[in-house]
Amino acid sequence: MRQNTERRTALLDAAIEVLAREGSRGLTLRAVDKEAGVPTGTSSNYFAHRGDMLTQVMRRTRERLTPDPAALTARMEAPRTFALEVELMRDLVGRMRADRSSYLAMLELRLEATRRPELYEELSGFLRDEFHGLIAYHRDAGMPGDDLGVVLLYLAMAGLLIDDMTVPDILSEPYDADRLIQAMVPRVFGADSAQGNGSAAGAD
Structure with missing residues (x-):
């Protein structure tokens, strides 16, 4: 080769x-x-x-x-609050929108993996490592919320992204992606809405 x-x-x-x-x-x-x-x-x-x-x-x-390391480092200089979590999720949506082709290609690969055992092994192992890496990063970074909350947020964002990338007209006012993220983060972690709005800057 x-x-x-x-x-x-x-x-x-x-x-x-x-x-x-x-x-x-x-x-x-x-x-x-x-x-x-x-x-x-x-x-x-x-x-x-x-x-x-x-x-x-x-x-x-x-x-x-994958997020630009320098941009992520700069973002993570902020206090570890639910407001920061909201910003990280907004950044995630922004990256997917900026490279919609890669996101759609990954969806196609997921479907193809259901028909190709060898691809399934590779893809599931890769995504499993990424999944556990996200949980560990959240924990090691000192972000608020527990591991279960991270998993729930991961699943919630996965659903939001699928609609945003494939049928974006669904997520329009009053249920646009930005507003949903703003409400989603504190609810997933069991925090009050004030923390999601950033008024509880010292929450942890």
Whole structure:
């Protein structure tokens, strides 16, 4: 397999666009070559087979959707309150909206994993590690709320994001995403609404 890192990344980015636009059935090596604007057969030099490409696409979507370390560090300089949790969830929605293709590609990969045992093993292991990493990060960062609250928030945000990314007209006034996040965080953690609005700056 070829080792040109920049070319591989360009091909994976092209695959994400194809997957988001055409679905898993439209994702072929030839389609990726066309999307990337490279000679036919180029992708076959970088991916052993379609399953290999799907696995690498999964990893690339997470790279693209991961928050910028510097931006996250700056955000985490704020007091550990529910107001900060609200801002982190807003940032999450902003990242997904900014790279909708990666989010939709990951949804397609989840569906494809239900039909491909080898992809399921890779995807479930990857997402499981990410899931437990989020819980540990929340705890280690000294954020308010317990582990169960983090899990409930994760699930609530997963549902919100699916609608926001696929049928955004549902989440409109008075139930827009921003307002839902503002109400969701304190309710999930069992706090009063004042903490979610940031008036209890010292809550922990």
